[in-house]
Amino acid sequence: EAGVAQSPRYKIIEKRQSVAFWCNPISGHATLYWYQQILGQGPKLLIQFQNNGVVDDSQLPKDRFSAERLKGVDSTLKIQPAKLEDSAVYLCASSSQGMTEAFFGQGTRLTVV
Amino acid sequence: DQQVKQNSPSLSVQEGRISILNCDYTNSMFDYFLWxxxxxxxxxxxxxxxxxxxxxNEDGRFTVFLNKSAKHLSLHIVPSQPGDSAVYFCAAIWSNDYKLSFGAGTTVTVRA
Incomplete structure (x- = not known):
């Protein structure tokens, strides 16, 4: 079974630029999560999708972050414009409906300079 | 709002000995806990x-203990091996929304 795929693995951008991350969850997994992990901290949930609907986006900075999950499969997370404090690892995870265990991708390490 | 807390940022243990990682939570609605x-x-x-x-719950060298009244759980690794050197995150979930909340992590170093 293929795991959660994320791209790119690394990205360096200047502040005020825009960036997009892509996630392909495990086939058949209805729930998809985007987490932000700042160095030395635990992953913080940004947004949770159930199929293509948003379950929770209460911690997503909506003035600069946006996410979509078209057709309930792949998802993209966008930051526009980026700030220095957005430097972090962005993790995508997915889980099967009703399952508590989530599977994570390798993450995208974003550096904003 | 940190609902899951891991107060020990690091742990160093000798190979073959027991590693004990601790985690506390504040939300009594959590009904499932993961490492x-x-x-x-x-x-x-x-x-x-x-x-x-x-x-x-026990799985090979790993055992997790839950004390609901204290809102505390721990992970025991026995015996610790060099390959166990990693960051361990405690996480909790409420099956009503399946939103995973994570602690800050504990870095375990197993010394040979």
């Missing part, structure tokens, strides 16, 4: 979990 392990440059991988209706 994830993370190596550098990789995503977290699931290690072991426990339902709130149990007080212990």
């Amino acid at each position: 994830y392990k993370k190596y550098p440059a990789e995503g977290p991988t699931f290690l072991i979990s426990i339902s709130s209706i149990k007080d212990k």
Whole structure:
């Protein structure tokens, strides 16, 4: 079974630029999560999708972050414009409906300079 | 609002000895608890979990204990091996929304 795929693995951008991350969850997994992990901290949930609907986006900075999950499969997370404090690892995870265990991708390490 | 707390940022243990990682939570609605392990440059991988209706779950060298009244859980690794050196995250979930909340992590170093 293929795991959660994320791209790119690394990205360096200047502040005020825009960036997009892509996630392909495990086939058949209805729930998809985007987490932000700042160095030395635990992953913080940004947004949770159930199929293509948003379950929770209460911690997503909506003035600069946006996410979509078209057709309930792949998802993209966008930051526009980026700030220095957005430097972090962005993790995508997915889980099967009703399952508590989530599977994570390798993450995208974003550096904003 | 940190609902899951891991107060020990690091732990160093000798190979062959027991590693004990602690985790506290504040939300009494959590009904499932998980431990994830993370190596550098990789995503977290699931290690072991426990339902709130149990007080212990064992899987090989890994055992998780849950004390609901104290809102506390711990992960025991016996015996510790060099490959166990990683960051361990405690996570909790409420089955009503399946939103995973993570602690800040504990970095375990197993010394030869």
